[in-house]
Every structure is written in structure tokens, then in C-alpha cells.
Amino acid sequence: MSESRDPDQRSWSEWWRLMNSTPWHDAIRGRLTGALAARRSFRQWLQDEFQQSQKQVDAIVAESGLPEPIQAAVLRIVSVARVGKKKRREYAEELVRGFAGTTSIALPLPTLERLGDARVCLAHSLPAPVSQLIDDVVRRTRLWRRERIDVARELIAHFEDGVQADRASEELVATFGEPRAVARLIRRAKLRQRPWAWRASRRMLQATGVFMAFVVVCWIWLLIRFVTAEPTVKRDFVGEWDQRTQAVAENDRAWPFYRTAFMKFHKAKLPDNSPQTQMDWGVLAKSLEAGAGSEHWSFWREHLESNQQALALTLQGTEKRQLGFVYRDVSNQEWLESQGPKGFDPQGFSRHQECARGLLVGVLLPHIQEMRELQLLLAVEAEEARSKHDRARWLRAWSANLSLAEQLPSDCAVIQLTGFFYASQSWSWLRNVLAKDPTLLTDDDLRQVAHRIAAFQGGGRLRLRVDREFGEDLLQRFYTDDGDGDGRLTQDYFRMLGDAERRLFGKTDPSRDPRRLDTILEWSAHSGVIASRAEMQQALQQYFDLEASESAKPLWEQALDEPSPGQRLLHEWYRSKWQRLRLQPFLGIMQPLISMEETPNPQRSWQAAEFATLNRDATLVAIALTVYHHRHGEWPERLEQLCPDLLPQVPLDRFDGQPLRYRVVDGKPLVYSVARNRLDDQGQVTDDKRNGPEAREGDWRLWPSM
Amino acid sequence: MRIERELMRGAGPVAVLKLLEDGAKYGYELVTALAEHAEGVLDMGQSTLYPMLYNLEAQGYIKASWEEGDTGRQRKYYSLTADGKRRLSDGIEQWRALANAFIDLGILPSTTTRGKRSSRPNLGGASS
Numbered sequence: 001m002s003e004s005r006d007p008d009q010r011s012w013s014e015w016w017r018l019m020n021s022t023p024w025h026d027a028i029r030g031r032l033t034g035a036l037a038a039r040r041s042f043r044q045w046l047q048d049e050f051q052q053s054q055k056q057v058d059a060i061v062a063e064s065g066l067p068e069p070i071q072a073a074v075l076r077i078v079s080v081a082r083v084g085k086k087k088r089r090e091y092a093e094e095l096v097r098g099f100a101g102t103t104s105i106a107l108p109l110p111t112l113e114r115l116g117d118a119r120v121c122l123a124h125s126l127p128a129p130v131s132q133l134i135d136d137v138v139r140r141t142r143l144w145r146r147e148r149i150d151v152a153r154e155l156i157a158h159f160e161d162g163v164q165a166d167r168a169s170e171e172l173v174a175t176f177g178e179p180r181a182v183a184r185l186i187r188r189a190k191l192r193q194r195p196w197a198w199r200a201s202r203r204m205l206q207a208t209g210v211f212m213a214f215v216v217v218c219w220i221w222l223l224i225r226f227v228t229a230e231p232t233v234k235r236d237f238v239g240e241w242d243q244r245t246q247a248v249a250e251n252d253r254a255w256p257f258y259r260t261a262f263m264k265f266h267k268a269k270l271p272d273n274s275p276q277t278q279m280d281w282g283v284l285a286k287s288l289e290a291g292a293g294s295e296h297w298s299f300w301r302e303h304l305e306s307n308q309q310a311l312a313l314t315l316q317g318t319e320k321r322q323l324g325f326v327y328r329d330v331s332n333q334e335w336l337e338s339q340g341p342k343g344f345d346p347q348g349f350s351r352h353q354e355c356a357r358g359l360l361v362g363v364l365l366p367h368i369q370e371m372r373e374l375q376l377l378l379a380v381e382a383e384e385a386r387s388k389h390d391r392a393r394w395l396r397a398w399s400a401n402l403s404l405a406e407q408l409p410s411d412c413a414v415i416q417l418t419g420f421f422y423a424s425q426s427w428s429w430l431r432n433v434l435a436k437d438p439t440l441l442t443d444d445d446l447r448q449v450a451h452r453i454a455a456f457q458g459g460g461r462l463r464l465r466v467d468r469e470f471g472e473d474l475l476q477r478f479y480t481d482d483g484d485g486d487g488r489l490t491q492d493y494f495r496m497l498g499d500a501e502r503r504l505f506g507k508t509d510p511s512r513d514p515r516r517l518d519t520i521l522e523w524s525a526h527s528g529v530i531a532s533r534a535e536m537q538q539a540l541q542q543y544f545d546l547e548a549s550e551s552a553k554p555l556w557e558q559a560l561d562e563p564s565p566g567q568r569l570l571h572e573w574y575r576s577k578w579q580r581l582r583l584q585p586f587l588g589i590m591q592p593l594i595s596m597e598e599t600p601n602p603q604r605s606w607q608a609a610e611f612a613t614l615n616r617d618a619t620l621v622a623i624a625l626t627v628y629h630h631r632h633g634e635w636p637e638r639l640e641q642l643c644p645d646l647l648p649q650v651p652l653d654r655f656d657g658q659p660l661r662y663r664v665v666d667g668k669p670l671v672y673s674v675a676r677n678r679l680d681d682q683g684q685v686t687d688d689k690r691n692g693p694e695a696r697e698g699d700w701r702l703w704p705s706m
Numbered sequence: 707m708r709i710e711r712e713l714m715r716g717a718g719p720v721a722v723l724k725l726l727e728d729g730a731k732y733g734y735e736l737v738t739a740l741a742e743h744a745e746g747v748l749d750m751g752q753s754t755l756y757p758m759l760y761n762l763e764a765q766g767y768i769k770a771s772w773e774e775g776d777t778g779r780q781r782k783y784y785s786l787t788a789d790g791k792r793r794l795s796d797g798i799e800q801w802r803a804l805a806n807a808f809i810d811l812g813i814l815p816s817t818t819t820r821g822k823r824s825s826r827p828n829l830g831g832a833s834s
Contacts, residue, residue, distance in 0.1 A: 150782075151756075153772075154733060157781045158752065161734035164777070177753025185753065189760030 053085035057092045064096040074099070127169035130159045133179060140183030147190050219525060226524035229490040232481040237473045238327050241466075245326050253324025254407050255367070257317030259335050261310040262370055268303045288379065291432075292387030304380045311381060314374045315396065318403035325367050368408070368418050375404055375422055382429055391440055394433070395449075402426040402452065412466030413551075420612040423456060427619040428705075434626050435704035443627050450623045453616055462551045462609050464544050471540040471586075478585060479533035487533035493585055494523050531582045539583055543569055543590075555610035556657035560676050561696075610654045611693045614673060617651030618702035621660060621671050625703075635669045638662065661699070668704075675700040714750055718758055719767075720797035721748050723790055726768060730785035732775070733759065759784055767793045 057078050061071050074095040078088055126134070138152045162172045176182065191199070270281065287296035304311070326332075378401045385393035405422035408415050430449065433440050441449070478496070480487035495514055513519055531539065547566035550558065558564075563571065570590055573579040580587060621639065624646035628636055636642060639650045639662045650659040656678045663670045663683055672683040675695050685691045686698035693700060725731060725739050733756060741749040750758070762768045767790035775781045786794070808814040 153780070154756070154782045157779065158733045158737075158756075160779060161732075161781075165734075165738075175752065177751055182753040182757075185757035186760065189757040189764065192761060192764035 049085055053088050056085070056089055060089065060092045060096060064100065066096065066099050070099050126156065126159055126163065129173050130163075130169050133173050133176060134159065136179040137183045137186070140180060141187045141190065142183075143187060143190050151186060151190070218528070219521070222528045223521065223524040225488065226491065226527045227520065229480045229488055229527075231477050231479060231487075231490050231492050233476050234481060235472070235476060237469050240469075242326050242328055245322075245324055248322045248324045250324075252321040254317035254320035254403075255323055255325045256331070257313045257320070258323075258367070258371060258374060259332065261313035261317065261374060262335055263338060264307075264313065265310040265373060266303075266306045267373070268299075288376075288383070291383050300380045301384065304377065304384060307377055310374070311377050314377060314404075315400050318400035318407070320407070323407040323409065368415055371404065372418075375401060375425070378404070379425065379429075386433060386437060386440065389437070389440060391442075391445065394440065395445060398426055398429055398449075399452065401429070402456065406456065409466070411463045413462040413464050414467065416462050417608055420608050424612055424615050427453070427615040430619055431622050431703045431705065434622050438626055438629075443630055446623050446627055450620055453620055453623075456616060464548050464551075468540070468544050471544070472537070474585075474589070475533055475536055475540070479536070481533070485534050485537065489527040489530045489585070491520075491523065494519075497588070526581075526584075529581050530584060536583065536586055539573075539586055543586075551609065554657065555607060555614075555654040556652075556678075558607070560607075560655075560678075607693065614654040614693075614702070617660065618671055618673075620647065621651060621662070622703040625669050625671070629669075635664045635667075637664065660702075670701065671703040673700045673702060714748075714754075717748065717801075718750050718754070719762060720794065720801060722755075722758060722762065723767060723786060723794040723797065726784060726786045726790070727794060730771075730773075730783040732781040732783050734781075736784070762790070765793075766790075 057075070061074050064071065064074075066074070074092060077095060078092050134152055134155045137155065138148050141148060141151060143151065159172055163169070191202075270284075284296055284299060287294045288300055291297075378397050382394055382397035382401065385391075385397055401422060405419040405426065408419040408422075410416055410419070430453075478493035479489055491514060498509070498514070510516075543566045546569060547564060550564050550566065562568075570587065573583050574587055621642070624642045625635065627646055628642055639647070639659065643649055652658065653660050653673045655674050655676065658674075661672045661674065661680060661683065663672075665683070670683045674680050675693065675698065677697055681697075681699045683699050683701060685695065685701055687695060691701050691705060721740060722736060725736055731739070733752075736759075737752050737755055740755070759768065759770075763770055763784070766787060768784045769787050770782050770784050772780050773783050805814060
């Protein structure tokens with residue numbers, strides 16, 4: 001319908017609709033030429049509109065009767081106004097009204113505000129250079145619209161006074177000053193006049209900007225510092241370890257036998273786990289604990305029979321004085337490769353090979369873990385011997401197991417704990433034999449066994465020398481070295497974290513990808529707050545000193561159910577957000593200890609040493625009681641009766657520092673400890689399944705056990 | 707003779723306030739007065755005057771208002787506020803002390819200064 005109307009009568013909206021709809025209509029109807037014609041009509045319409053509007057404005061101005069200069073000013077203002085024809089007419093009428101009745105070229109403020117500062121200059125009959133100067137200055141001030149108009153009006157008034165005083169426009173412009181400098185001064189002064197709220201928010205913005213700039217500069221500095229940082233591995237802890245081991249004569253080293261045993265070892269495989277049998281490792285472990293004759297003992301017997309070669313090699317190895325594990329022995333290569341991808345290969349621990357090479361932790365764990373298999377073999381061998389009443393075979397297996405514990409290095413808490421476990425197994429086997437099969441061993445055997453036990457050097461105290469070195473080794477791989485014991489964190493720490501994560505969980509958080517820029521930026525920012533090498537070293541020192549002093553105390557001087565001092569320190573650091581951030585590398589490694597609230601690991605570790613001592617002492621008492629019974633045909637009423645013939649003195653209960661408790665109940669002996677509650681419950685055990693150092697109530701029956 | 711900018715920064719506001727003491731004045735009037743008085747020594751230029759006026763206004767020493775002048779044109783007139791009068795009084799005291807110190811040091815010959823001031827419009831308190 002609109003196409004049929006007279007073009008002059010169309011409004012903007014009609015034209016807009018027509019312009020937008022025509023191509024579509026044409027596409028549908030196939031009339032492209034019609035669209036082009038419509039566009040030509042539109043351009044023509046625009047020209048006509050402008051000419052018509054200009055004629056109307058000219059007419060309004062001509063009929064106003066204003067002086068010629070003012071008429072020219074009005075026409076100039078309207079010509080630069082980018083508005084529609086209706087608005088142009090309104091502007092012209094408004095300007096004419098504003099100038100009407102006066103020869104002044106000053107317009108009312110509301111009119112000026114509507115026109116804008118640029119047109120304020122045009123509205124006056126000042127010479128062009130002056131107008132341009134004012135326009136330039138006002139524009140450069142970048143003030144608010146109202147402020148610009150105020151400045152413009154004042155400058156116009158100023159120059160009009162100058163013109164009135166017969167000064168040439170060139171002189172006025174020349175003496176006024178450089179527009180940029182004037183605008184800057186005016187702006188500065190005008191800003192001071194603005195409301196305090198605006199000035200305060202401006203200051204705040206400026207402060208924020210400065211702060212952000214400062215942050216960016218710091219970040220760039222941290223980035224450069226972080227990216228260029230490289231660790232320097234100066235101390236070869238593994239080499240030192242090997243040096244200590246190599247001091248042992250080759251003939252005294254057990255490791256070559258164990259390594260060969262590993263190569264010939266057939267790992268126990270879980271039998272078919274049908275729903276009927278419900279066979280799993282838990283069931284088999286209970287079977288081993290119950291001993292020969294238990295339901296699944298045949299499984300263990302088969303395991304023993306299939307590993308006779310490994311057992312023979314193990315027994316040979318236990319005759320040696322020390323373990324003698326040399327890490328960088330090329331002979332270990334075949335064994336390491338035989339472990340396959342699940343094996344702990346320190347060379348392959350990290351993609352960043354240089355960082356991981358020779359990591360001390362690689363020395364500590366792989367062979368210790370494997371030796372547990374051999375210890376299990378000895379346990380089956382001992383039980384099998386007992387069931388066949390083979391005294392010599394049992395003694396050989398028992399002695400070998402104790403040798404295994406004795407051979408382990410005693411300067412590293414992690415390894416010591418394994419040794420305590422092996423030794424405690426030996427005490428346990430012996431006490432079981434004394435309780436269940438007292439005729440297996442002769443008094444002479446018992447005397448020899450007692451001497452062997454008394455000579456055992458393990459237990460009592462954990463030594464943390466290598467554990468400290470483990471921390472120092474990690475520090476030298478994570479930090480730079482400035483030569484004075486200080487340095488800054490490097491990318492290797494984050495790489496190592498990512499690798500460890502991939503190894504443990506099979507995947508790595510993408511945010512740890514060192515090739516990503518955002519990761520590098522995050523790491524560099526993080527490295528800025530993480531403690532320096534010296535500070536981290538100090539934290540490690542503080543922690544290990546506390547734990548070492550705690551481990552030196554006997555159990556009766558330790559708070560049993562509270563975290564150790566070292567663990568309290570870890571918790572304290574962990575609770576503080578700042579310390580948690582700063583000491584993240586250290587706390588990250590110690591995370592398992594921090595999260596174990598109920599049964600703090602270090603606490604149990606220190607106690608494990610004391611438990612091993614208590615186990616050993618109880619075993620010596622059990623031997624002495626058995627020999628006494630062999631001699632007198634009855635049990636003594638008090639343990640003091642064993643001294644000094646069978647015992648130098650009555651051992652102390654590690655829980656309360658008093659002599660071990662002993663009673664004869666229904667004609668049978670009972671050796672027990674007051675356990676964790678430190679109360680003598682007359683040997684009563686509240687929970688049969690928890691007869692041990694963990695029992696919170698009741699006593700711990702040491703011999704005979706439950 | 708042109709006065710150094712730093713010196714003018716201290717003297718300019720006092721001079722402007724002093725000119726406004728007699729009554730409200732507009733920008734061009736102040737420029738002319740400053741150029742004419744004291745042999746043009748205080749002629750600070752138009753580009754300096756207006757920012758200075760805005761600063762004084764921001765500090766509350768002067769106030770501005772648009773008024774129609776004799777010619778029928780609108781001009782922005784500046785007049786002293788109470789704070790401005792106090793500021794002027796303080797400024798005069800300070801400049802007087804400074805001038806006396808200069809006289810004592812022989813930098814300003816007292817008789818010459820008084821003689822010149824007596825024949826010109828009063829811009830400050832040094833001659834009073």
C-alpha cells in the first residue's frame with residue numbers, strides 16, 4: 001500500500017519499512033528492478049527533504065528581522081546540526097526567539113545547553129580565528145557539558161571585551177596562550193570545583209588504577225623471575241647413601257640374594273573368586289593369622305612350595321650382616337625393569353628427567369616394598385614348620401625374619417617402621433609358639449632366642465636423619481640456589497606435582513599443564529608468596545626437631561591421644577591461610593598427616609617404636625616364664641621371682657613406666673599392659689577384636705594373646 | 707619585567723583578591739588592571755588568570771555570577787567572599803613581612819619602594 005503513496009508524503013518510518021521490505025518482496029516476486037528503483041527514489045527523497053528543510057529555515061531566519069551577523073550565525077548553527085528537518089526548523093525558531101529583541105549575541109543558558117559548546121562559539125559574531133581558539137580550548141578541557149558551556153561563555157565574553165577595546169583578533173589569539181596548556185589549567189581548576197563525592201570516586205579510581213598497574217608490574221616481574229629460575233642440584237644424597245652402603249664388605253651384603261630371589265619369585269595370585277567362596281585377600285590374611293589348619297591354609301602352602309628357590313635365597317641373604325642396597329648398582333637394572341610399569345622407577349618419575357634423577361625417595365621405597373613379599377614367605381615357612389613340629393626349621397625361619405628386620409638401615413624413620421613391623425612379627429610368632437606349642441623349643445633354644453631378642457637394636461626411638469635429607473633433597477630440586485642457602489621456587493615444583501598427580505590418579509588437572517599461559521601466570525603469581533628456600537628449610541627443621549624431641553621421650557611421657565608437637569605445628573600452619581599458602585610445598589607433602597585427625601600418623605610412628613620395645617620385653621618375660629615353669633612346674637606369683645636368673649630386671653610397661661603387669665588366672669599366666677587408658681583393669685580386654693595398643697579401654701594382653 | 711612563575715604563583719592570587727576588594731570585576735577587567743598596574747609586573751596573561759580564578763572559586767575565596775553589564779552583554783563577575791577577605795588580609799600580612807625582611811636585608815630600598823607605591827593604585831599592603 002505504501003508504494004502507491006506520494007513519496008513526499010512518506011514519513012521516515014514508512015521509508016525505513018519500505019527499504020527493508022522491498023528486497024524480500026522483490027525476491028518473492030522476482031522484481032529486482034523494483035527494489036533498485038525504490039532505492040533511487042529514496043536518495044532523491046532525501047535530497048528533496050534537505051532542500052525543502054533548508055528553504056524553510058532560510059525563510060524563518062529571513063523573516064526574523066535580526067541583524068545580518070546574527071542571521072548568519074543562526075544559519076551556521078542550524079547547518080551543522082545533524083538532525084531531521086523537523087528539528088532543524090525547531091532550532092531555527094528557537095535561535096530566532098533567543099536573539100529577538102536584542103542586538104546581543106549572547107543566548108539564554110538553556111538554549112546554549114541544548115545547542116552544545118561547539119555551537120555556542122558559532123553563535124557569536126567573533127572573528128573566525130578567535131572562535132576556533134575558543135572552540136579548541138573548550139574542546140580540549142574535556143569537562144562536563146555544562147562546565148564547557150560556562151567556560152565557553154566566559155571566554156566569548158572575554159574576547160568580545162577585547163574586540164570592543166579595538167584589539168585585533170590576531171593579537172587576542174597570540175596573547176591568550178597555547179590552547180593545550182590553557183585547557184589543561186582550566187580543566188585542573190574546574191575539577192577542583194566538582195562535588196567532593198565525584199572527586200573522592202575519582203581518587204579512588206586513580207588509586208585503583210595505580211594499584212592495578214602496580215600489580216601488573218609485579219606480576220610481570222614475578223613471571224620473568226619464575227620462568228628464568230632453574231634449580232641447582234648440588235648435593236647428591238643418593239651418592240652419599242650409596243657411599244655409606246659401599247662401606248659394607250660385599251660378602252656382608254644381603255641385597256644380591258634378595259634381588260635374585262625377587263627375580264625368581266612367583267607372586268601369589270588370588271584364586272577364582274566365585275560368589276560361593278568369597279575369596280579375597282582379607283580372607284587369606286586371616287587364614288595366615290589363624291595358622292596352619294585354617295580353612296584356606298592350602299593356598300599359602302602352595303605359595304610356599306612354588307617359591308622354594310626364593311625362600312632358599314632369602315634364607316641365605318638373612319645370614320648376612322647388612323642389607324647393602326647400592327642404588328646405582330647396574331646389577332639392579334634388570335630387577336627394576338622386571339617390575340614393569342607399576343614398579344617404582346625413579347628415572348621415570350617425572351617428565352622433567354633432570355629433576356627426578358637420583359631422587360632420594362627412590363632409594364627409600366622400592367626394595368623395602370618388595371621385601372615384604374619375602375617376609376610373608378618366611379611367615380608361611382615358620383607356621384608350616386610349627387605345624388609339623390619341626391624345631392630347627394621353625395628356628396631358621398624365625399631367626400631369618402628377625403635378621404630381615406635387623407638388616408634394614410636404622411637411620412630413616414620410614415624404613416625403621418618396616419623393621420619394627422618385621423621384628424614385632426618375630427616376637428608374636430615366638431609368643432604364639434610358647435602359648436600353643438610350649439614343647440617345640442628346648443630351654444637351650446629359648447635361652448639362645450632370648451639373647452638374640454635382647455640384642456635387637458631396633459625399637460625405642462625413631463631416627464630422622466634420612467627423612468631430613470629427603471626434605472632437603474626435594475628442596476634443592478624445587479628451589480634455586482643463591483649460594484647462601486636461600487633461593488626461590490621454580491617450575492619444577494609444579495611439574496613434579498602434576499607428574500605425581502598423573503602417577504597417582506592416572507590423569508593430570510589441565511590447569512597444571514606447563515604449556516598453558518594461564519598456568520604459567522598462575523604459577524608465577526603463586527611463586528611470589530611461597531616461602532623462600534631458607535624459610536622452607538627452617539620450617540622443615542622446626543618440624544623435624546619437634547618430632548625428634550618427641551620421639552626421644554618414653555611412651556609414658558607422651559600424650560597418647562593428642563597430636564604430636566610436630567603435628568600440632570602442621571595444623572597451626574594449615575589453619576592459617578597465609579602460612580598454608582606460603583608453606584604449600586611442605587604442607588602438600590605432609591597432607592596425609594594433617595588430615596589424620598583421629599589417629600595422627602607421626603604419633604603412631606613414635607608409639608610404634610615404643611610398642612616394638614614393649615612387644616620385645618613381653619616376649620622376653622614370656623620366655624623367662626616358660627623356662628621358670630619348665631624348672632619349677634608352676635608359674636611364679638610375681639615377675640620379680642624371675643630376676644636375676646632369667647631376667648636382669650622386670651621390664652617396664654611403656655604406657656605408664658611401671659613394671660609390666662602379671663597375674664596367674666586359673667592356673668595360667670597372664671602378662672599384660674595397662675594400655676592407652678593407663679589404668680590397671682586386671683588384664684581385662686573390653687573388645688576381643690582390639691587387643692592391642694589401639695584399644696582405648698581395658699588392657700592389652702601381651703601373653704598369651706587373645 | 708616578567709616575574710618568575712613560582713613567585714607569581716604566590717603573588718598572583720593576592721593581587722587578584724586585592725583588585726576584587728573594591729568590588730566585583732569580570733575577567734577582561736582583571737586582565738587589564740593587572741597589566742596596567744605596577745608597570746605590568748603582575749601581568750600574568752589571560753591563560754593564567756582564568757584557571758587562577760577557577761581555583762580561587764573552588765577554594766571559596768571568590769564567587770562568580772553572570773550579570774548583564776553596561777553594554778547589555780552578559781559577563782561573569784567575580785567578587786570576594788568572607789573567606790576571600792580573610793585570605794587577602796593574611797596574604798597582605800605575609801607580603802608585608804616579606805617586604806620588611808627584604809628592606810632589612812637591603813634588597814628593597816624602603817624609600818624608593820614607598821615613593822613608587824604612593825603614585826600608583828594600591829595593590830597590596832606593603833606601602834600602607
